[in-house]
Amino acid sequence: MFKKKTPSTMTLSLDRPKSRLKRLQQKLDRNDHSRGKWLAFFCASILAFSLLLYLLLGLIANQPAQHLQGQSQVAQPIKLKVDARNAIVVDAKTGQVLGKKNSQQQIGIASQSKMLTAYGVLQEIKEKRFNWDTLVEITPQSDWSKKDNATFAHLEISAGQKLPVSELFAAMFTSSANDAALALADFAKDSHETQQHALERWAKQLKLTGSKWYNAAGQVNGDASDYEVKTAKADAENTASAEQLAILAYQDLQAYPGLRTFYEKRGLVYHPTANETKIKLTEAGKFDQEIKGKLQNPQNLTFEGLKTGSTPASGGALTGLVKDSRGREFITVVSGAGAYTDQVHRYQATIDVVNQVENQFDSVSFKAGQPLGTQQTIKNLNMKSGQQAVVLQSQRMYWLKKGQTKLGYYLPKSLSNHSQSKGTVVAEINPALKTEYLPTVAKKTRQLTLATADNQPLAHWWQKAHQWSAFWQK
Numbered sequence: 001m002f003k004k005k006t007p008s009t010m011t012l013s014l015d016r017p018k019s020r021l022k023r024l025q026q027k028l029d030r031n032d033h034s035r036g037k038w039l040a041f042f043c044a045s046i047l048a049f050s051l052l053l054y055l056l057l058g059l060i061a062n063q064p065a066q067h068l069q070g071q072s073q074v075a076q077p078i079k080l081k082v083d084a085r086n087a088i089v090v091d092a093k094t095g096q097v098l099g100k101k102n103s104q105q106q107i108g109i110a111s112q113s114k115m116l117t118a119y120g121v122l123q124e125i126k127e128k129r130f131n132w133d134t135l136v137e138i139t140p141q142s143d144w145s146k147k148d149n150a151t152f153a154h155l156e157i158s159a160g161q162k163l164p165v166s167e168l169f170a171a172m173f174t175s176s177a178n179d180a181a182l183a184l185a186d187f188a189k190d191s192h193e194t195q196q197h198a199l200e201r202w203a204k205q206l207k208l209t210g211s212k213w214y215n216a217a218g219q220v221n222g223d224a225s226d227y228e229v230k231t232a233k234a235d236a237e238n239t240a241s242a243e244q245l246a247i248l249a250y251q252d253l254q255a256y257p258g259l260r261t262f263y264e265k266r267g268l269v270y271h272p273t274a275n276e277t278k279i280k281l282t283e284a285g286k287f288d289q290e291i292k293g294k295l296q297n298p299q300n301l302t303f304e305g306l307k308t309g310s311t312p313a314s315g316g317a318l319t320g321l322v323k324d325s326r327g328r329e330f331i332t333v334v335s336g337a338g339a340y341t342d343q344v345h346r347y348q349a350t351i352d353v354v355n356q357v358e359n360q361f362d363s364v365s366f367k368a369g370q371p372l373g374t375q376q377t378i379k380n381l382n383m384k385s386g387q388q389a390v391v392l393q394s395q396r397m398y399w400l401k402k403g404q405t406k407l408g409y410y411l412p413k414s415l416s417n418h419s420q421s422k423g424t425v426v427a428e429i430n431p432a433l434k435t436e437y438l439p440t441v442a443k444k445t446r447q448l449t450l451a452t453a454d455n456q457p458l459a460h461w462w463q464k465a466h467q468w469s470a471f472w473q474k
Helices: 007-061 110-126 165-174 178-188 195-205 242-255 257-264 283-294 343-360 461-473
Strands: 066-069 086-091 097-101 135-137 162-164 267-270 278-281 302-308 317-323 329-335 361-366 377-379 387-392 396-401 409-412 425-431 448-452
Touching: 086 242, 086 343, 097 242, 097 343, 110 165, 110 178, 110 195, 110 242, 110 302, 110 317, 135 178, 162 165, 165 178, 165 257, 165 267, 165 302, 178 195, 242 257, 242 317, 242 329, 257 283, 257 302, 257 317, 283 302, 283 343, 302 343, 317 343, 329 343, 343 361
Parallel strands: none
Antiparallel strands: 066 409, 086 097, 086 329, 135 162, 267 278, 302 317, 317 329, 361 396, 377 387, 387 448, 409 425, 425 448
């Protein structure tokens, strides 16, 4: 009745539980291995985090302790009260902002756009893609010789003629020549770019967030002829804020200080051909003839530049470079200063804002080659005396509120140096000043640079040994 199991059948039945146990064991082993991997990863992460925290705390702990030497001051920009919708005043050499009014508002900038074109050209010269003597050919697109010169400022140059970069650059600033700006932008841009894309790239380098760019001359889009951007409206125009215009002026001056001499030119000399010389009245010439005598300028401020630019909507505008009787320079921007056809109002508004700043602020200077307060020497065990003289490497000027005649600084509690070379930088010292700078101003420009002074007698080897042993015994 019962079927007898064969040995093979019995073995198979016994093997099944073993197989299940084996698979279960393998699964458990895999889980253990996975948990082991995660545990190892977790431990490694904790170790890495601990090491990073240790290094960070060590870095903080090793920062040289500082103490305030002298007085801490506050010199925030004043609110300018001027008959202009937008304004800003900045120290031309340091970028310290001294006064402002609606300085962040985007406004139409017209020919002031040429300062961005100048920035692009100066960057390409810096990169040695071309130089001031390189000839630039006037293209059919940049030939504006047939346009009304009273409406569209231009030179008497035609397509195919070649002028050096230096002459076109000067024409762009001194005579606001549109053809010069368009030709230079085409020459400076990358071959695969449109002119608009090049302008946007240069603006991005300076972080001119929110600004808009269509053509290098600053013309309303519909008036830009071959440079009209077809995807934009006819009334589209280049825009930037007063602060951004100040940034452009500051960067152009840093790259090419020769801009300071452009308002000395009463006539622009240029050469359409090798045998031809032409002269054109500059904006400085017009200023002397038509504007200067109408201004109220009791402090005898001097205009050294820089660029006018107006639209019917934004009104009279000027990015100025102004110098006072003590040689201190200011970058100024005023916009909405009277009607766009009013040449006098924008210059008077510029004088007014500089006077307001000088009524509220005065400057304090740290001179190059002089000790920084009582910090006349630092430790240097390679010197015979064990000390080395230190002085300020460069002059620095700061603006303080009237009545604040002294400015302190944060001096490291201990300073040492092992170099014997004159001019070796020992430390960058932060002034104890709460103020505002243009965002593109390098931190180093704001600091006081302390450097080694004259070479002094070196210690002999036995003197070094004695000084080093004395140092470690302390």
